[in-house]
Amino acid sequence: MVYRGPYKVRVEEKDMPAIEHPNDAIVKVQRAAICGSDLHLYHGMMPGTRVGMTFGHEFIGVVEQVGPSVQNLKPGDRVMVPFNVYCGSCYFCARGLYSNCHNVNPNATAVGGIYGYSHTCGGYDGGQAEFVRVPFADVGPSIIPDGIDDDDALLMTDALATGYFGAQLGDIVEGDTVAVFGAGPVGLFAAKSAWLMGAGRVIVIDHLEYRLEKARSFAHAETVNFAEHDDVVVHMKKTTDYLGADVAIDAVGAEADGNFLQHVTGAKLKLQGGSPVALNWAIDSVRKGGTISVMGAYGPIFSAVKFGDAVNKGLTLRMNQCPVKRQWPRLFEHIRNGYLKPSDIITHRIPLEHIAEGYHIFSAKLDNCIKPVIVPNAG
Amino acid sequence: MPYRAEKPGQRPSADELRARIPGWGADLDPKDRPAVPKERFDPAASGAHWDFPERQPEKWPRERSIEHQTLPPVFGTSAPPKGLSGALRKLAYRKYSEGRAAHWLILIAADRVDAVESHLRSFATLRPDNPITETGVLSEFSNKGLSSRTGSKRADVNHQWLDPVIVAGPWLLAGGAAVAILRTLTNRRR
């Protein structure tokens, strides 16, 4: 697929990606997914989103070709590829901050490399395609292990790893009340993961009833539909004996709804780096001394965040793009033990030829869509 | 309830939670959490067998943030800058750091110009842009456009009407501009 401007994508024939660096691999994509992050690109919110770019940072596939210095992979290997492009050897990679690599993104120093995620994230074409260039083939991809099915592997390349990471940044201790804003894939996985860390209550907030239903059935959570409350912050106080939640996770990001002015100035007119409605609700709903974990993505322009409240309440704010591969070994164990079944959230399978419809359905939240999977060569 | 020292409210016990929720407490010990501690110095863990990666050839002058000392060794090669939008992009990178609003505002403006340039360019090809197929809007009919938005309260319905305006806006502007230009041209001929 290629981007053609805000709200427009189409399938085009492009040149086959080439090995551009000795440690590159070319991967033939078997499955890809559309992520909530892709919507920020699709809506034209991310500076440096060029017409002609191929999106897609969640994909699995078969190695087609490897560069001369690749040691760990060979053609025919089936691999899962984390959404981060990273070198493995810079100051940040050496410390496990794979999402903050300094060697892969000329366009910006404030973010690492991400497949198919604008030039601000390095200008790499992504995996919603038949073939994709995978730099640092000895570092990023892993061979899909036995016992992990393809859909689960696909969801581990971002959404599951990110939700799990988000719960970890909450520094949850036994018995904590955890509020998760957003019941998209990231929020659902964060809610589910909060239990693994010992949460005593998990409350998921969204306005899409079908997603809240999933939060109850899949993530065993209590739910709040913010469209049914005049003031969701007051509701959150009421349900936590007026103290506030111990931990809040923002799994919404730049296009948050719930405040028309913030949404229109942030998400539609792009006068801010995004609409921080959910982040502000998180700041106001959490208890004093509590922790906020921000998984939602925001643009590089400033946003109207209620920083004073965060200071006065003595909050800890933690956030990052997820260093995906660091999460994998433990997630494999959780999946094998039956604690997590990521593919339960997949709702749609869309042939690559119909990618434009896929984007519209996911963006407009039609047809109870939670996670659409793109299948190239579905024929 | 008056505010007191204890954590208020009745909570289920660990055993109850363990019985109800598969895997409850499996990562109770922070030592089992892969993201803890945030930084862990272990250069061998990543699989990199280089001290510094070899450099990928730079096939065109790659625009880069002035907050980088030199061009990083590996980078994406999608969609090289072109046209007016390309000139704007190069300006934003050459002149302003990521710390400056101007950097990002010029890039966002370049994105909009890029979209208009690309639409116009597409009219000179066998495959002009088609707003109906490229927005996927026909899925409104095949995938329950109406019933998805009715029946329960949704907070996004109040601004979704803006989406078609954003999509059609540049076309209307371009059309208006074309008409205006034609008018001036024809007026001048007279």
Ligand SMILES: NC(=O)c1ccc[n+]([C@@H]2O[C@H](COP(=O)([O-])OP(=O)(O)OC[C@H]3O[C@@H](n4cnc5c(N)ncnc54)[C@H](O)[C@@H]3O)[C@@H](O)[C@H]2O)c1
């Ligand atoms: N940090 C990372 O590494 C990382 C990785 C993946 C995704 N993300 C970001 O996480 C966010 C969520 O991703 P997703 O795939 O789940 O997206 P999604 O769009 O499917 O989910 C977002 C959900 O938030 C809900 N929502 C909107 N406004 C809200 C509000 N004010 N309060 C509560 N809920 C609200 C929406 O209805 C939707 O269900 C995105 O911003 C995405 O870019 C970050």
Ligand SMILES: [Zn+2]
């Ligand atoms: Zn993503």
Ligand SMILES: [Zn+2]
């Ligand atoms: Zn690195």
